[in-house]
Amino acid sequence: MGDVKLEHVSKHYDDVTAVDDMNLDINDGEFICLVGPSGCGKSTTMEMIAGLTIPSEGKVFIGDREVTNLPPKDRGVAMVFQNIALFPHMDVYDNISFGLRLRNYDKEEIDRRVNRAADVVQLEGMLDRMPDEMSGGQRQRVAIARAIVRNPGVFLMDEPLANLDAKLRVHMRTELQRLHKELDTTIIYVTHDQAEAMTMSDRIAVIDSGQLQQIDPPLVCYNEPANLFVAGFIGSPSMNFLDGTVTENGFESTNIDIEFDPADVGIEAGREVTMGIRPEDVYLVEDTNLVANPSHEIEAMTDVLEPMGDEIFVYLKLEEGAEASLDEDAIAMNDQLLMSVAPDTDIEEDEDVTVILDRSRVHLFDTETGKAISHGIESAVQASGPTGTEAESDD
Amino acid sequence: MGDVKLEHVSKHYDDVTAVDDMNLDINDGEFICLVGPSGCGKSTTMEMIAGLTIPSEGKVFIGDREVTNLPPKDRGVAMVFQNIALFPHMDVYDNISFGLRLRNYDKEEIDRRVNRAADVVQLEGMLDRMPDEMSGGQRQRVAIARAIVRNPGVFLMDEPLANLDAKLRVHMRTELQRLHKELDTTIIYVTHDQAEAMTMSDRIAVIDSGQLQQIDPPLVCYNEPANLFVAGFIGSPSMNFLDGTVTENGFESTNIDIEFDPADVGIEAGREVTMGIRPEDVYLVEDTNLVANPSHEIEAMTDVLEPMGDEIFVYLKLEEGAEASLDEDAIAMNDQLLMSVAPDTDIEEDEDVTVILDRSRVHLFDTETGKAISHGIESAVQASGPTGTEAESDD
Amino acid sequence: METLSETQFAYLLLTPALILLGVIAIYPLASTFSMSLYADQLTGAARLGEFVGLQNYIDLFTGARDFALPSAFLPTFTTEFPFVTDIYSSALMVTLIFTVFSVLFETLIGFGQALILDQDFRGRRWVRVAIIIPWAVPIVIQGMIWFLMFQPNIGFLVGTTENPAIMNQLGLIGTTPLRDTADSLFLIIVADVWKTSAFMALLILAGMQSIDRSLYDVAKVAGASRWQQFKLITFPLILPTVLVAMLFRTIDAMRVYGIIETMAGCQTVPSLSCLVVTTFNAPLYGTSATVAFITAGIIAIVVSVYIVNFASEGI
Amino acid sequence: MSNEQSGIGLGSDDAEMKRGPLGRWVGKAIKNPGRVYRAMFYVATVFFLVTTLFPFYWLLVIALTPNNLITDMGLVPKGFNPEVFITMFERVPFHLYMFNSFVLGITTTIIVLLLASLAGYVFGRLRFPGKSLLMLGILAISYFPPAAFLIPLFELFTGNTAISLGTVTISTPDLFNTPAPMVFPFSALFLPLSIFILTTFYGQIPDGLEDAARVEGTTRLGALFRVIVPLSAPGVATAGVLTFIGVYNEFFFSFIMNNGEASSWAPIVAGILKYQGQFDTPYNLMAAASIVGVLPVAILVIIAQERIVSGLTAGALKE
Amino acid sequence: ISTGGGDGNSGNGGGNGGNEDTNTPINTEAPTEDITVQIAGDTRMADNSDAIIQSMYDAGLPENISVEIIAGSQVTDNRQAQYQQWLNGGREEPTLLMMDSGWTIPFIARDQLQNLSQSLPSEMTSTIEDEYFQASVDTAKGAEGDLYGVPLFPDFPTMQYRKDLLRNAGYTDEDFETWATESMSWEEFSAITKEAMEANPDIDNGFTFQANVYEGLSCCDFNEFMTSYGGTFFGGRDNLFGPVGDRPITVDEEPVLNSIRMVRTLIHGEDDEHALDGITGNISPEAVLQWTEEPSRKPFTGGNAIMHRNWPYSITINGAEDVFGEDLGVMPIPYGVTPDESEYEGTGGPVAALGGWHMTMNPNAPDEQKSAAVQVLRAMMEPQFQLDNFGIQGWIPPRPELLDSDEAKEVDVIGRYLSALKVAGENAIPRPVTVVWPQQSGKVAQEVNNAYAQEKAPEQAMSDLKSQLEQIEQSAS
Ligand SMILES: Nc1ncnc2c1ncn2[C@@H]1O[C@H](COP(=O)(O)OP(=O)(O)OP(=O)(O)O)[C@@H](O)[C@H]1O
Ligand SMILES: Nc1ncnc2c1ncn2[C@@H]1O[C@H](COP(=O)(O)OP(=O)(O)OP(=O)(O)O)[C@@H](O)[C@H]1O
Numbered sequence A, B: 001m002g003d004v005k006l007e008h009v010s011k012h013y014d015d016v017t018a019v020d021d022m023n024l025d026i027n028d029g030e031f032i033c034l035v036g037p038s039g040c041g042k043s044t045t046m047e048m049i050a051g052l053t054i055p056s057e058g059k060v061f062i063g064d065r066e067v068t069n070l071p072p073k074d075r076g077v078a079m080v081f082q083n084i085a086l087f088p089h090m091d092v093y094d095n096i097s098f099g100l101r102l103r104n105y106d107k108e109e110i111d112r113r114v115n116r117a118a119d120v121v122q123l124e125g126m127l128d129r130m131p132d133e134m135s136g137g138q139r140q141r142v143a144i145a146r147a148i149v150r151n152p153g154v155f156l157m158d159e160p161l162a163n164l165d166a167k168l169r170v171h172m173r174t175e176l177q178r179l180h181k182e183l184d185t186t187i188i189y190v191t192h193d194q195a196e197a198m199t200m201s202d203r204i205a206v207i208d209s210g211q212l213q214q215i216d217p218p219l220v221c222y223n224e225p226a227n228l229f230v231a232g233f234i235g236s237p238s239m240n241f242l243d244g245t246v247t248e249n250g251f252e253s254t255n256i257d258i259e260f261d262p263a264d265v266g267i268e269a270g271r272e273v274t275m276g277i278r279p280e281d282v283y284l285v286e287d288t289n290l291v292a293n294p295s296h297e298i299e300a301m302t303d304v305l306e307p308m309g310d311e312i313f314v315y316l317k318l319e320e321g322a323e324a325s326l327d328e329d330a331i332a333m334n335d336q337l338l339m340s341v342a343p344d345t346d347i348e349e350d351e352d353v354t355v356i357l358d359r360s361r362v363h364l365f366d367t368e369t370g371k372a373i374s375h376g377i378e379s380a381v382q383a384s385g386p387t388g389t390e391a392e393s394d395d
Numbered sequence C: 001m002e003t004l005s006e007t008q009f010a011y012l013l014l015t016p017a018l019i020l021l022g023v024i025a026i027y028p029l030a031s032t033f034s035m036s037l038y039a040d041q042l043t044g045a046a047r048l049g050e051f052v053g054l055q056n057y058i059d060l061f062t063g064a065r066d067f068a069l070p071s072a073f074l075p076t077f078t079t080e081f082p083f084v085t086d087i088y089s090s091a092l093m094v095t096l097i098f099t100v101f102s103v104l105f106e107t108l109i110g111f112g113q114a115l116i117l118d119q120d121f122r123g124r125r126w127v128r129v130a131i132i133i134p135w136a137v138p139i140v141i142q143g144m145i146w147f148l149m150f151q152p153n154i155g156f157l158v159g160t161t162e163n164p165a166i167m168n169q170l171g172l173i174g175t176t177p178l179r180d181t182a183d184s185l186f187l188i189i190v191a192d193v194w195k196t197s198a199f200m201a202l203l204i205l206a207g208m209q210s211i212d213r214s215l216y217d218v219a220k221v222a223g224a225s226r227w228q229q230f231k232l233i234t235f236p237l238i239l240p241t242v243l244v245a246m247l248f249r250t251i252d253a254m255r256v257y258g259i260i261e262t263m264a265g266c267q268t269v270p271s272l273s274c275l276v277v278t279t280f281n282a283p284l285y286g287t288s289a290t291v292a293f294i295t296a297g298i299i300a301i302v303v304s305v306y307i308v309n310f311a312s313e314g315i
Numbered sequence D: 001m002s003n004e005q006s007g008i009g010l011g012s013d014d015a016e017m018k019r020g021p022l023g024r025w026v027g028k029a030i031k032n033p034g035r036v037y038r039a040m041f042y043v044a045t046v047f048f049l050v051t052t053l054f055p056f057y058w059l060l061v062i063a064l065t066p067n068n069l070i071t072d073m074g075l076v077p078k079g080f081n082p083e084v085f086i087t088m089f090e091r092v093p094f095h096l097y098m099f100n101s102f103v104l105g106i107t108t109t110i111i112v113l114l115l116a117s118l119a120g121y122v123f124g125r126l127r128f129p130g131k132s133l134l135m136l137g138i139l140a141i142s143y144f145p146p147a148a149f150l151i152p153l154f155e156l157f158t159g160n161t162a163i164s165l166g167t168v169t170i171s172t173p174d175l176f177n178t179p180a181p182m183v184f185p186f187s188a189l190f191l192p193l194s195i196f197i198l199t200t201f202y203g204q205i206p207d208g209l210e211d212a213a214r215v216e217g218t219t220r221l222g223a224l225f226r227v228i229v230p231l232s233a234p235g236v237a238t239a240g241v242l243t244f245i246g247v248y249n250e251f252f253f254s255f256i257m258n259n260g261e262a263s264s265w266a267p268i269v270a271g272i273l274k275y276q277g278q279f280d281t282p283y284n285l286m287a288a289a290s291i292v293g294v295l296p297v298a299i300l301v302i303i304a305q306e307r308i309v310s311g312l313t314a315g316a317l318k319e
Numbered sequence E: 001i002s003t004g005g006g007d008g009n010s011g012n013g014g015g016n017g018g019n020e021d022t023n024t025p026i027n028t029e030a031p032t033e034d035i036t037v038q039i040a041g042d043t044r045m046a047d048n049s050d051a052i053i054q055s056m057y058d059a060g061l062p063e064n065i066s067v068e069i070i071a072g073s074q075v076t077d078n079r080q081a082q083y084q085q086w087l088n089g090g091r092e093e094p095t096l097l098m099m100d101s102g103w104t105i106p107f108i109a110r111d112q113l114q115n116l117s118q119s120l121p122s123e124m125t126s127t128i129e130d131e132y133f134q135a136s137v138d139t140a141k142g143a144e145g146d147l148y149g150v151p152l153f154p155d156f157p158t159m160q161y162r163k164d165l166l167r168n169a170g171y172t173d174e175d176f177e178t179w180a181t182e183s184m185s186w187e188e189f190s191a192i193t194k195e196a197m198e199a200n201p202d203i204d205n206g207f208t209f210q211a212n213v214y215e216g217l218s219c220c221d222f223n224e225f226m227t228s229y230g231g232t233f234f235g236g237r238d239n240l241f242g243p244v245g246d247r248p249i250t251v252d253e254e255p256v257l258n259s260i261r262m263v264r265t266l267i268h269g270e271d272d273e274h275a276l277d278g279i280t281g282n283i284s285p286e287a288v289l290q291w292t293e294e295p296s297r298k299p300f301t302g303g304n305a306i307m308h309r310n311w312p313y314s315i316t317i318n319g320a321e322d323v324f325g326e327d328l329g330v331m332p333i334p335y336g337v338t339p340d341e342s343e344y345e346g347t348g349g350p351v352a353a354l355g356g357w358h359m360t361m362n363p364n365a366p367d368e369q370k371s372a373a374v375q376v377l378r379a380m381m382e383p384q385f386q387l388d389n390f391g392i393q394g395w396i397p398p399r400p401e402l403l404d405s406d407e408a409k410e411v412d413v414i415g416r417y418l419s420a421l422k423v424a425g426e427n428a429i430p431r432p433v434t435v436v437w438p439q440q441s442g443k444v445a446q447e448v449n450n451a452y453a454q455e456k457a458p459e460q461a462m463s464d465l466k467s468q469l470e471q472i473e474q475s476a477s
């Protein structure tokens, strides 16, 4: 009833292609997060599911019915809009109850539901305020309440928590999850908050330039990104990338080599690859004991330190004189490496350090196509230890 | 020139007090983040600094001049609005250049600045789009660009990055920091993103219900929160709180006791206190070696696991049968504890575990007033190890 | 209904309006147009004479029918500025002069009034009543008010040669202004501006009230003065409304009749509509229908200025 | 949201005691441009009040002056004759004419707003082929002098137009002396203006709000009447006011379409003209009647408009 | 789409109903059933309808016929347009229409009225022909001489003056008595007025009349002045009502020019380059050039004028006790030349422009209505009714003889001035109303006003006018 399917859906504006041949197959009751860079087509996708935008090509299905040309009201969807879109001429109560009143619910039922929704979004006592008498976050919560009072087959939420503070977000997250469980509806959720996407969703759909890059459970996306884009996009701070080549002995680049048998990961020597390693998989040599499958030691110098409270980000320069350029347009920065360490680590700026990588968490991508080649290197020079969730190469 | 001072500033709406006797003293060139729960008065404070809202009481100064009643245009501020508010009848170029055109900059200078700003917010090539042809994130970037083309004494930014994806946020953050350094202007910045507040600001001002709670450098707020509110608000996930009493031997509560000499932290026995400990300061007993100043061992059972990619949040039940209630309204939850562990930790749901706390990271607060009593307990039963940034009690 | 294509849906919603306009406007116009193809008939029961095709149109454009009209229809053109001989002697020129000046001043004054009504002050409601009152006055009475004001020995705004009133002294009008085309035209424009500025003011005010107030906040912080806020925010955002208001004022002004008839008479100030009504009452139905259609054609040419503007505004 | 700076009285008065009041004022004004602005505002307001109200005051002067004394008038009534406001009702049942005009105005306004709302929505918010052409066509209707409609419409409404449906030919009903032959022509003639007004206003409502309403379960029409119309309240109310007042004072059609009696739905202008004899014109009665006909309506219209605007928007757009 | 005279399919066939309808004899037996006759009257009639209807019954209207009077529009142009549509559209109501004698003829020409000569008993029509003011009857006749309307009342302007002011100049009641029946010349008149002005220096205006650009100038003031100098529009009186296109146009002849010169002298003084010798100048204000009846009356009623030309309605106003009462004098309009001095028959002397109204019958009315209407007309033709209505609403009886009756003299105010009115009535001159008069009237008013206002020389204006009138005449022949 609530499964949503997009078949070869595209949306072209005059000179822009907002969504490009998108195929999505969302099961009834699933919680899907759409993530991707700004302007990649997330909202457009949502609007096409809601029926607010008619696809230029392709078909949209909701629960077996083709709805491509059906008006929004007949699709059984509720939506939280990115731009909030409260009705400025109605107070909070009327905004929230709008959909219910349209359906002629009786007064008490409406009252009950509105009060419950207001409770969930912590707006009790503000029901008679007008939208322009509220703060940004309060308005956003009204928008959420407006969607959740109804019992639609599909919830579409476009960055519903963007204006909320951390505590409230956590609260809202759990509430949404509870709602999801209770109503068993499909939720399609756009967020730019990694934590949200990771913790809430059954699957994450990563979109870039209107094209679907990967749709998989959160940890799969994190640990086994399908390509360079996903690898770089998921995880904050972003994965480190180093360009290099495959030799008989493994991966070689200007500053870092990693030994493995190319045959084991199924690639031939001489291929141009990009190696990826997440900041938390870079360790100080002192912590080698924590790593089951460490790489060679790498000499580096600390550059900037960014203490985050629960961890510290350390920017490492791999070459003498290299600038810690913060330009993240170039995918691979061969001369620097970002590392995250525990907050109580004794480390200073401009200090020489030796680091190792967790080889079982090393990702290899085809430099040209960006496709993933392997996630983690098992065939180790050192004995392999117990590895957690890393996966086999699936290329 | 760019220092901003609020003196006993309040703002009352009909029945709401949005800002309550606020005193703020911001130095020229400082980067201040305002944080606080939704509706606490952050935007109102900004508007009063900008001159869009006239305080009900109190005075506003910008660079020695009292500006309480000065119109916005004479205050030399630039602002990014929470609701974005692009001019719908102007294309991106005209939106961005608005402030410059007002000041009759010459054509080339405007061109140069607009292009640079568009570059910074990565909107090159979109300068001739109209606002309604852009995605949410793109619009927000236009709003940022509109502010940063100018050279004001004070930048006011109200959640400028709320609609941007993680990568772009990081980019924007560095750009804003660079801008801050280059122009040496005062920046007052509202954000609900802890990471942003922690990494960018010189000082964080924590506001609750219109009242200033603490204004201090980020790590001070994190490590030495002035009161329960700040402790609970800063840090995500939030600090664990347990209510208890001080005895001769230290802190005692239903499930956890911590030993110390009350005299050392300057409190008398018998006082009702709340103990706080951050999730990352809770360790599995196996990792005791990482902790310089561990507490007693505590028996618990894991409940929900939340894998975040770079860490896992583990909800611990301290009592048999206790529900892992996710109700964060009650400040202290005496029967549960949230712990964060490394992503490769071998841990399952509903498993018995033993944990310890890092005593040097334990916070004590007066339960009644919420005021902080002490941060970290030095006088240890075990020998004290090297402690990082923890501070003395300052109560 | 919702599954109709956008085009079908659009036409469906337009149906009631189109039916009404079809029956009440298009059908009569078609009927009137066919009247314009027949000769006038003054005797006998028939309303119209024989079918003459476009002869009525030809006669009007060549001036061969001017004898039946209160004034010439087209001016006599010359090659020297202002390109017509006696600018007050033809219906077309009189109408154009009236239109240009009345629309211009109504727009300016309407703008001023709207700006005032857009402010917040005590008694605004009463100022608004005051400003709308002229618009609520029927044209007959509007005519009477101004007619009496400029009636020698009754109104105080006109005097005699020996004892001139202020307006005479200033040389604005003669002592018998309502028998003189130029003077009457001037006074009729004044009377029309008095009455119809309210029309402009109301529409412009509505446009101003519909602007999102937060845009002003942005502009203020960006450093815009009041004037700049007006120029860069208010004006462009109400421009479509202003254009619509001016468009309809222009059309109305081009059809001016009532105020002329009640103040000075069609013989003194012959407007295009005057020609239509006078011939209609004569009754020269063929000529009248022809003048009506030519008037509509002239209006179409004049308002094409706005249409081009609309097209560029993307409405 | 934003508070305007008031500025009045905040300027400091020190060191300015030596100047005269004007000098002081100028001094303050230079320091505080808000003062200049306020002063300009008051001057402009007074100017507009005087210019719009003066002719109306003149009307009152005429009304209060006994008809025989209306000669060589000055700025005040010659004589004072308030009974004119009673005499006018004795001579003509003016209240009935007002009632007729009111009914005609309301009916027409409702029809016009309804049809124009639909059309305004279509033209303002939808894209479809033929749109510009249709708009031009509708506009073109207002190019024609009303006289161009008179004969065919009179025949149409007095049962003289035959409609042949195949073999049967029926003639239109005779509606002379009923409101219909006024209401329909008024509606058609005022429709283009309202369509254009509403087109611009509806076109400016952000798509997001209509989208939100549609997702919540309204049809497009539902969204129109629940969201777009209320948010365009100033425009809708203005279109309504312009139509209502236009119809209220209409005379060109109404004097042909009935016999001029109050019982035959003749409007107020017919009533006002009834005071007039062939030669004798009781200016004072006509003036009194127009004051009675106009003033309450102007006040009513303004109050209704404010009500409509605030009722529709509940203060959403302003203040 | 019908473009002809309407193809109405209602009973009587609308405007193209043809001559049979308008000519069919009407059953003159009084109907026996109850029936209501609707009369399109004017405001004054409607205001007095109870008294009027009562006087109809008094004059023999059967009780089963009731009468409903609707006011119609009082603005004469509007009423004309209204009737135009009603009759053209074949409306059955109203049965009787009150029509201005100034525009009845065009309706006759378009076959829109009941031909009373054909459909009424001849005893009724011959009474009208024989006993009524001739000029009035002339304006209710078709080209072939048939009668289409029953004159209700005539209207003729007179010269009103202030006896009190003239007394200051040495004139006495004796003079006033003479003036009431014996018209004076314009030379005399202007001289007397000037004398009175000099004797009453606080009075600003000598002689006030109407010379605005409007029908009233062409039909009446100018017509009067012109005719009193022996001038005509279209040659003699015979050509007044046609044949259009087949009659001389004589507006550029000397008598006409003289009348214009006379008026110019009155307004602009003897120094005017086109002044008329013998006329004393500067007695009329320039304001006359934009005055119609009411504005011109205001200064006189307000006490600021000596002489005033106007219709009888204003006699009632000015002669009221609270205005001038007995101090109001009335005399016929002065003359330019005597009848024998003038070339054309029936011109010269103390002429008065003819106004007044007729009662006409709607040919589309059902037969019973028409029969009932005949009864109403019959009642209206009763002398008693006419005398009653002189009292009720000031309708001057259409029979000259009734002006001599005692009953008429009894009527308040205007009863005092019957002798002057009777002279005016006997010298009434109708306007030259034909189907093209509506076109011609505007041109006449425009050119005459131009000439009066010194914007054109009289010769120039009248030759311009002549050529315009010629074009119009030609277009319609
Ligand atoms: N015009 C108004 N009338 C009444 N109350 C208002 C008005 N504007 C704001 N408030 C209230 O004032 C308080 C502070 O609002 P403010 O916008 O400053 O909050 P904020 O800190 O910016 O919140 P958020 O993070 O949600 O944007 C809120 O509770 C809000 O409801
Ligand atoms: N009406 C329009 N005309 C032209 N281009 C448009 C229009 N609407 C959207 N786009 C473009 O389509 C692309 C996708 O927009 P969309 O709103 O779906 O992005 P998004 O993924 O939601 O981005 P964000 O995270 O910034 O909200 C963007 O590049 C945007 O500029």
Ligand SMILES: [Mg+2]
Pocket: A042, A043, A044, A082, A158, B135, B136, B137
């Ligand atoms: Mg989006």
Ligand SMILES: [Mg+2]
Pocket: A135, A136, A137, B042, B043, B044, B082, B158
């Ligand atoms: Mg805010």
